[in-house]
Amino acid sequence: MAADRQVDTLMNFQTWMAGIQQRTESALDAALPAPGLAPARLHEAMRYAVLGGGKRVRPLLCHAAGSIFGVEAGALDAPAVAVELIHAYSLVHDDLPCMDDDVLRRGKPTCHVEFDEATALLVGDALQTQAFQVLANRIPGLAPARQIDMLQLLATASGSRGMAGGQAIDLAAVGQQLDIAELEYMHIHKTGALIRAAVLLGAHCGEAMPDALDRLGRFANRIGLLFQVVDDILDAEASTATLGKTAGKDAAQNKPTYVNILGLNEAKSMAGKLRQDAHDALAPFGDPAVRLHELTDFIVERTF
């Protein structure tokens, strides 16, 4: 699987990205229960929450990390879908009235607005399960013991010491004065853990050795924070129409953000530093890491 380590650097980044987004959309569609299948309303709502939107940043990272080791895209669809389903479930639950109480997501009404609260609760629950179900389908050519490691990795990243824990910390932080270290601690869990999992799952598919996993882990920690800093900058600067979700909401809810704590200019310079650190962490991989380099820049330069 990891024989051919050549990445087609001739292919334009935009073309590569569009290709991965498209195949991820198809793979998500195939992984979700068919719309007419009973219970139909639940399945319809699951599909509503997942399909037809999203930048698919985590699947892109998973595919980009796998491409370092020459893994074929077909072998990366399952982990890419699994991590995106975890992300999707977290958004559905995060939008619920008892959490962020948000009505707009990816330019559409949130799941509990379009359906109802109880359905949205079950949608999140079932999407999480579906993530593990997808990753527990045997991946051809991969040692079963390695696949169990991947399931362990995804669970650890998603649970109370990872993403769900980060949301609990976020919840406790509303209205609180956080310093930069506390804010970083929150984001390392809330968004960082799953971004790291996306990168490492892709690398696991390439039977990556421990030192490569360590290096990619350090890279992922940087872009996880980078992603959040940029998000805070966008939230402070962009309009609701551009974002596709309610803009300025963090400030309105008195949530701590990098922009609140550091100010806009220093937040931007922090983003620049993280971007450079991320590139540096990839350096030993050379050319095969081109997609991860490009994605790092993309995370900074995205305007949506």
Place this chain on the structure above:
Amino acid sequence: MAADRQVDTLMNFQTWMAGIQQRTESALDAALPAPGLAPARLHEAMRYAVLGGGKRVRPLLCHAAGSIFGVEAGALDAPAVAVELIHAYSLVHDDLPCMDDDVLRRGKPTCHVEFDEATALLVGDALQTQAFQVLANRIPGLAPARQIDMLQLLATASGSRGMAGGQAIDLAAVGQQLDIAELEYMHIHKTGALIRAAVLLGAHCGEAMPDALDRLGRFANRIGLLFQVVDDILDAEASTATLGKTAGKDAAQNKPTYVNILGLNEAKSMAGKLRQDAHDALAPFGDPAVRLHELTDFIVERTF
């Protein structure tokens, strides 16, 4: 692992049951994050929702099924804990205001009453993740490919075509007139799928062959329904104090139950028939199935 197929039938059922309940409590305690670990409030709430209560029917079934094949109890703790964590998460979410809106569970305030709604939401989310994390720890002596099958089995039983789907059907059924076939369809998903998973996970630990798995699957389908019929009978007959949860609530909410549809007497005769079918399905296993026979009787005769 499956060498010694002898079950210690001399040990009293009550003693065996108390032993499994005790070791399950210890294993759950060990599987859950320590109470002081950050985020402390989330971890405290997770432990509140899981520990110190519950009959542990699913772990008992898992251990009893494993004992047919001579599996040592130590090898059954992980699947027993995983299935109980899924059950516990479903109860926390089921009790939320947007679902059953219940305030009492196992004689204690429900999780969202004791803590708050957002925390209870995250508790359920994180308990589900923890279930997969526990089952993705390598089980010594078990082939990794078999363990992946077990993860697939647990996910399938828990998701939108299993337990979560059953809750969606239940939700849609409130205030509806269901016939007995529709009610059975709901319960096969809502409670039956996870009970079946508990039995089959135990059997998988014993490297059970397909015909034994089929037979145990049929047994589990019977006791899954049996469990629900008995629950409905208890709900109709018992007091809140005895149940440790709000009694007569199903009827008050106009939820379809076996007692509503069949009447108390016919529900009891249905329970008798299911009990006999369950025993019959176990017959080919002979003596080693003694614990499953005893558990079948226990499900019918329990008064709590």
